[in-house]
Amino acid sequence: MSEKIHWADVYAAAVRKGIAHRIATGITPSGPIHIGNMREVITGDLVYKAMRDSGSPAELLYIADDFDPLRKVYPFLPPEYEAYIGRPLCDIPCPCGQCANYAEHYLRPFLNALAELDVHPTVIRASKQYRNGAYTDEIRAVLENASVIRDILERISKRTLPADWSPYYPICARCGRIINVPVRDHDQERHTVRYTCPCGWEGESDYSRGEGKLVWRVDWPMRWAHFGVTVEPFGKDHAAAGGSYDTGKEIVARVFGAEAPHPVMYEWISLKGRGAMASSTGVAVTIDAMLEIVPPDVLRYLIARSKPEKAIDFDPGMGLLTLIDEFDRIAQSGDSREYELSRISSATDSIPFRHMVTVVQIATDIEGIFPVLERSGYDISDRVALAKQAERARIWLDRYAPDMVKFQVQETLPAEVFGFNEEEKIAIAAVLSALTALSAWDAEHLHNAVYMAGEETGINPKKIFTALYLALLGQKRGPRLGFFLEALGRTFVVNRLLETVNAGAE
Ligand SMILES: [Zn+2]
Ligand SMILES: [Zn+2]
Structure with a gap:
């Protein structure tokens, strides 16, 4: 173990001992899941694994907010989706026509990605919870305490709510939308309220059958109480003063007599030069696109190596190459806690x-x-x-x-070779004779041979490298020379250098 304690272990050490823990994570499946979203789940998983390693019994939950309404027609949706705005995601048809509903369309690849990332939470769908009546008692308590909740929200979040404000949004039986309207005639026995929809419909909403949902600021603390959540990662927007964590903390205590989870606040992941990732703006690299390139343990490492409160500026170009190099290095060092928490044994690549x-x-x-x-x-x-x-x-x-x-090995002698000056011709000839004398064709010997050619001729090795790249690639730079020559093979390299020398002789 290295001396610095990993942040996940710090969180694991900070939680109460002697109780069973539940770590909750959640994402709204309203669009393609990108690696910015992954921070929530992987952060939760890292704390979960750290707790498990420290001997604290824990369970990781993933709650899919598939009962949330569609908020707008996102850039990736056809215009027809205008008609579904306001409806629960689980009640909207899927864009490809192959999935059970809109939410499942985005959930399925996400859940597959989680499995690949070695994250195995208990998956809970909000729609099922509401529609199975799992939250009936909690919603009853919320409706009975509506004015208490209203006061908490007004005081802590410093906003004004209408006198007839309702923490419960019915789903209109006619237009299918989740509606923000006052409710009346709460019948505790029959678990119903009455409402009037802006579409003109007057109806009754039975909350034991999921005919409505709680507003987010109340839904969140309700879940804490219902599942006994003790640890929860969430984005910095919820952590702001007067934000939903602050109000949730008081709501869960006053209405449910329970405690808020230990917070793990995390910062955004942004895409280098493009800003914070969000599916709704199209600034995102989807998790699927990323897993096509990066082994899953490297993606875990991207999240594990930074403290949650530190922003990550993700660069899928050179930055990714550097990240993978760094991961390979700590994999070899053998005593890195970051590596231990990131590693997925089945996924280790054998070639850098x-x-x-x-x-x-x-x-x-x-x-x-x-x-x-x-x-x-x-x-x-x-x-x-x-x-x-x-x-x-x-x-x-x-x-x-x-x-x-990027480069392309030239199949025939590049034109640049014919313009070589005297020094370059001497350099190539010296390298050729050094390579011909080599008994072992491996990166280290090849690298040394090129340097020896430099010493013998008194030509700057940099110039020799450039001449070699020109002869092989027709460009002035290329991959690390020793490995490159090794990979090209003796026959090809020696023949090309011979041709080059001969071209100079003409
Ligand atoms: Zn689909
Ligand atoms: Zn309606």
Whole structure:
């Protein structure tokens, strides 16, 4: 163990001992789930695992807010969805036509991603809870205490609510919308209230059958009481003074005689140069898109390595490459708590990502990666796993990689070679003779041989590197030379240098 205590262990140590803990997380499945959303669940999972490691019995919950209304027609939705605004997500048709409803359409890939990320919460759907009558007693208590709750909200959040304000929103039996209207005639026996919808409908709402839902600021503390939540990560918007955590804390005490969970406040993840991630604005990298490139343990590591209250500026280009390098490094160091909390044993890649990025650019197709890897001394028996890794590197190159890491090995002698000056010609000839003399064709020896050529000729190694890249790639820079020459193989490199020397002689 390193000396610095990991933040998840700090949280695990801060909670009350001797009780069973419940860590709640939640996301509204109203659009594609992006890695910004993942911070909530992975943060919860990291604390959960830290608690488990410290011997505290704990359970991780994921509550899907599929009973929330659709708020607007997001940029990724067809205009017809205008008609569904205000309806619960679980009652809206799914965009692809293959899923049970709108919420499930976004939940399904998210739950798959969670499994891949080694997060295994108890999944609870808000719609089922409401419609099974699980919250009947709590909603009754809320309606009976409506004026108490109203006072708390007005005092703590410093806003004014109408005198007939209701913490319970009925779902109109005619138009299907969740409506913010006053309710009347609360019948505790029959668990009903009466309402008048702006659409003109007058009806009765039975809260034991999910014919309405609590407003968010009340729904949240209600859940704390119902599930006995003791720890909960939430975004900084809820943590603001007078925000929903502050009001929830008092509501849960006054109305339910329970305690608010230990808060784990987290900051946003933003996309480098584009601002905070949100599906509703289109500034986001979806979790699916990310898992196509990055092994799941690296994604866990992205969240684990920063304290929750620190903002993360995510760069899917060079930044991602650096992140993966860093993860590989701590994986090798063997005593990192961050690694322990991030690691998913089944998912460890056998080839460093940076190297794979070079390999897929040398190989012309997926079959071509195997001889290249073999030349670099890798075990290529698990071809399926290697092909998957290669695919990740390929997608990263296509979508996110900056030009500086891209190259193409030239099949014929690049035109640049014919313009070589005397010094460059000497350099190439010296490298050729050094390489020909090598008994072992591996990265370290190759690297040293190039430097030796520099010493012998008195030419700056930098200039030699440039000449070599020009002869092989037709550009002035390329991947780390030793590994690159090793991967290209002796035959190709020696032939190309011979051709280069001969071209100079003409
Ligand atoms: Zn669907
Ligand atoms: Zn209506």
